[in-house]
Amino acid sequence: MSEIKLPVGAFPPDFAWGAATAAYQIEGGWNMDGKGPSIWDTFCHAKGKVYEDQTGDVACNSYQLWDEDLKCIQQLGLTHYRLSFSWSRLLPDGTTNCVNPKGVMYYNKVINDLIANAVTPMVTLYHFDLPQALENHGGWKSPDIADFFDSYARFCFETFGDRVKLWITVNEPYVCAKFGYEDGIFAPGLKEPGTSVYLVGHNMLRAHARAWHSYDANFRHLQGGKVSIALNSDWAVPLDPASPKDVEATARYMDFILGWFACPVFCTGDYPETMKSRIEARNLELGFSKAPRLPKFLEDEPNPLGTADFFALNYYTSRKVKDTSSHRSELSFSGDQAAEGVTDQSWPVCGVSWLAVVPEGLRKLLKYIKETYNNPAIYITENGFSQTGPVQLEDIDRCQFYQDTLQEIAKALREDGVDVRGYFAWSLLDNFEWTEGFSVRFGLFHVDCYSAELKRSIYRSGREYTAVISNHLSLSLSLSHTHTESNLNKEV
Ligand code: GBH
Secondary structure, eight states, X not given: OOOOOOOTTOSOTTOEEEEEOOHHHHOOOTTGGGOOOBHHHHHHHTSSSSGGGOOSSSTTOTTTOHHHHHHHHHHHTOSEEEEEOOHHHXXXXXXXXXXXXXXXXXXXXXXXXXXXXXXXXXXXEESSOXXXXXXHTTGGGSTTHHHHHHHHHHHHHHHHTTTOOEEEEEEOHHHHHIIIIXXXXXXXXXXXXXXXXXXXXXXXXXHHHHHHHHHHHHTHXXXXXXXXXXXXXXXXXXXXXXXXXXXXXXXXXXXXXXXXXXXXXXISSSOOHHHXXXXXXXXXXXXXXXXXXXXXXOTTSOOSTTOOSSEEEEOXXXXXXXXXTTSOOOSSHHHHHOEEEEOOTTSOBOSSTTOBOOHHHHHHHHHHHHHHTTSOOEEEEEXXXXXXXSOOSSOHHHHHHHHHHHHHHHHHHHTSOOOEEEEEEEOSBOOOOGGGGGGSBOOSEEEOTTSSSOOEEEOHHHHHHHHHHHHHHHHHHHHHHHHHHHHHHHHO
């Protein structure tokens, strides 16, 4: 396979070339140096939840092997690195009553090393790992969580915001709420269909809005950074484009994943009409009359509208959608959504069954976001391709995937005029893939999480990504020289 070729000048000179990770998936050191437990520690220790009862106790041991991660970042030549903070490493019981100085030291070192290497950090405050102490207090179902989160966020802005200029509050509220409280396959592992999912999503939006407003009021003028929330979404098309019901179901499918959070933040300050009307209709149908399932945003606290300085998108896959509104079902999120996503026979599946490989879906989704959410600046904060089975360092199918994906982004930039500012490959390293443990690998570097050494070895896709970045940077440099020379000529 030849190396990844991209259209000359397709990407703006200051495009962010990144890779992403998350604390629980790479750090290990789960109880080291004063770190408090998180809901993922509890969940994994409870057996029977994760592939072969694996845990993130050690993972890639990035807590102790940060220097090795830094070498990977240097080798790739990244301009940006997206990491997440472990809340309970910084604040062991989740509150600012007690700060763990070793946790602060760790992230200071990471951030300082990145900056010393001209790598811009993007920091996620919450990537699935709630401090267990706050879970004991009611976790994301308790309205108090917005206060706790806001204090944590302010602590981070104060401590690290002189150097960190790109912040993500919550990663994938959809995944936290749906997998954690509806399906029960992610921590905290609750199965409370059709109710808690909306409450948790709501409290995440409240927490996010509080933190954004805190930044806006107290830190922006001093630090000049940007704050957003990372939203995951499939791209969806109707299974039968000639069926009005499938067409409508497709809009609903998108609204129940992306619109649920993007509509309040980028459009109206409230949930999509499709969600409100479907949930209301189902309440009547099922005779559900308890407290409203989809909470309302109250006047006396910050509204989510306008609380994102850019659009942060995690894209992995696409679906064909069929209407299921005539199916009988119990109270549940999917019953409300009444739309089922299936994969197309022609789409190759990589590693895990949910990940149909559809790079062109990303271009369409980017255009949809431009049109639906008022042409925001967009960072693709996650996108990747998994490998299962025997480790193949010569991962030519993943190379092809990156080639195709970057071509689609180039088209979105040039032909659709989408304001894409950067791309973060998921992930820098093979890591703890939640319920799949170490059996599913997304890294640009392989890490053998079964060996004590935890050596990092670059995949072929990592080498090709390196070439993409360096080609882009040298091209931008030569273009800027030409530019300066022609300016000089003009002056002469
Ligand atoms: C992102 O989640 C996460 O932010 C990141 O931490 C993760 O490692 C990465 O993607 C890769 O998964 O179809 O029932 O088997 C994406 C959310 C959660 C989507 C698990 C797919 C599979 C559930 N992913 N889900 S199922």
